[in-house]
Amino acid sequence: MSSPGAQGPVAGDPNRENDVRDMFDRIAPTYVKANAMLSMGVDKLWRKRGMEALGDCVKGPMLDLCAGTMDLSLALHDAGCPEIVAYDFSANMLEVGKTRLPAGANVTAIVGDAQSLPWQEPRFTGAVAAFGLRNVPDNRKALSELYRVLQPGGRAVILEFFQPIRVDARVFHSVFNKVVLPTVGGWISGDSQAYGYLADSMQAYMPRTEFQDIAQEVGFTLRIGRELLPPVASLVCLEKPKHTEGAAP
Template sequence: MSKADLSKQPAQVSAMFDDVSTHYDRTNNVLSVGNAFLWRVATTKAVEPEWGERILDLAAGTGTSSASLAKSGAQVVAADFSPGMIEVGKRQQAGNPRVEFVVADGMNLPFDDDEFDAVTISFGLRNIVEPRVALAELYRVTKPGGRIVICEFSTPPITPIRLGYSLYLQRVMPGLAKVASSNPAAYTYLAESIKDWPNQQTLSRWLRETGFTHVGYRNLTAGIVALHRGTKPEIAPAATAAASPETALPQSAAASATQ
């Protein structure tokens, strides 16, 4: 069984996700204690997909998130670095003409400049060896005026919750992974990558430095997960000398349910 480490070598990461692809969605539901569905609903609402839009769902895995976005009538490209995930996704979404699967490297996307009305990535940015390179690629393929939404594990701001979550990652999750996953060793990497990932303010800063404006984030499930959002400006970044301050995102019923 494959297990990546925090060097996040692409071949290791791809092989690890190939190994877990068959039971990936089931394992996510178990390890998130049912919150995976709520996070997906919140992410879809934040993207605000509209009929006829072209949306990139990077690190789409088996395409569950892509199918949620496509319900709006948008055309969704489900891109992932793991061929195993893509194959499972193609089978699961075989009857969905609005979801197209593509094997893609997040640091070298095979798409044209300004191609997508919106781009999104859920629980995948921290698995990329150079996440800021991936952000630059997502910026490149987003149309001016288009939007980015990132759903990622983060740092709970309340100390007791942060300590309790750390205990869950170290003690509880490995046992659940043994029951639910085809490759429980991979979920040791999951815990390590979450603990190593920067906090909400740092990812917000990365988005602004990439060029996105109107950057903001909202904590879900008490900050275990954070939902980040930004916009690619209609004009060149050099003309927007004053960087947009971090803004609070509006609440939605689905998002409130996860807090």
């Protein structure tokens, strides 16, 4: 495993993707604990809202994109989903996730890049992507790939920290990102550089409306796009139309 340069991952740097992956590989052992402390459990509520938006999709094969330590794979398992693929480019995050699964859980872990998915055919009835896409350099490519592997009528639920529009959310975001995240995350993981990067990635990400525009340009229909409470995270629920152009109705 190589380590990032002294500055950590830098936007526009051609090595950024490898640096981001190495960073997640490094913080994997402490990620679950840091996440629980930093979110004070609120992320559980956000994930619950995300699961609710999936509807009946969970009755078929589901993709957990940027699955990390598999919180949503676990939620999908608990919801009775018959087949789950946890996909992430950090092997270490997935290894930690595997240790959290109950015996017999139907979750397959696959290491790979969200911008290039390994399935040729529409394979999934639905997908989730929680707090991962802002790290992916080309969101249009990742969304196109997601669209390609979903069956018609399939839903994709994205939970993410988009650039906030409301003033109160901007202030909260700023204080959290500049002070709380690097301090608390750095303290728990022993890697303040990594949590400094995560804070920067939140500050630098696009607004939700821009993300929704890209998703619609690649073919998705927007079902839900809204802020969650507290208004720092957002939920976007997309659907691949049942009848795509050229397909028989």
